[in-house]
Amino acid sequence: MTRAASNMSTGEKLLAIIEDISLISKEIIENTIAMKHQKLLGAEQVLLTELLVLKDNELKETLKLAAEQAEINQKMDLLRAEVDKLDQDIQNLQRQLKEAEQILATAIYQAKQKLQSINRANKRPVSSEDLIKFAHRISSSNAVSAPLTWQPGDPRRPYPTDIDMRVGFLGRLSDMPLNGHMLQQPNSLGDMHRTGHHPEPPASQQNQFAWHPSGEIHMSVGQGTVPMDTRNHTKDNEDVEVMSSDSSSSSSSDSQ
């Protein structure tokens, strides 16, 4: 029953010893009964008893070992808990790093786009004065927002008029052969910029359909609010003069 102890677990060893004790005690008891009947005097019995005591001692020793191992086991449990904790920390950290990577990647991508547009803008600068002139021209005819004093019945437009619509891109779709190129926003900006530097002849023709003349027409139609109209009229006219020195926005689309 004495097996190679090194490969056996302590638990198996303890069980084996108990098994041994059980077998030896059984043997001893049987021997005792046999001796009782046959009057045998057993040297074997003595040996068995010694073996039993030996096994008992071995059992106690192994139990001491088991006690030590229980302590080690406790240490291992602590270590395991700590390892688990670190595992979680590492996982958290990795997840956060991954998130940070994503955020940074997005930021870099956006920053690159921004740099690209900055470069593009630097290549073809638009003067702020030009921009302001265009803005003036667009807003002076009340096409973007109604005048502050506007009331129902006021002929000045808080809305685009028929003529405005016809002059715009949508109106032109029907009567002009278009290349899709023109419809793109950045290109129209580029066109504006280009035409700003090279005013083209059609601009003067287009003036009759541009913002200000149309505003004029409407003002003359709505007779009820004449005094207010004239005041705005003169103001508009000034604007028209300023603006018409440049190319109009409609001429920019014409240049295509």
Next chain:
Amino acid sequence: MESSHDNQDQHTNDLPARLSVEDVDVDFLPIIYDIIRGLEKDPHESSQKPSHSQDISQKVLELHKKLELAKEQIKRLPGVEYSKEQQLDKLEALRTQLKLKRDLLLKYRTMCTFDIPKA
């Protein structure tokens, strides 16, 4: 015999999830001794005294029970699923693992110095 009975009852009544070595009842020798003495005391008349032989068989049964109980208890002992050498190896492995993980965390912590690329 009474005391051993009490002992057994105590063990079967409250079963803690994790036993300690002190809880394992391994006092087999006194019972074996009792049995042998009982057998030797009455070599000739054991058959005529049924109560005496009953007593002995009771004790044999008790011994058997005690052995079985000890086996059960040993199976529930913590940390005896390995031999001590194996267990120490595993302990060492856990320590190494812990150290590696600590190092990894430390590496992560010191890693976060970004080089700003020149645009």
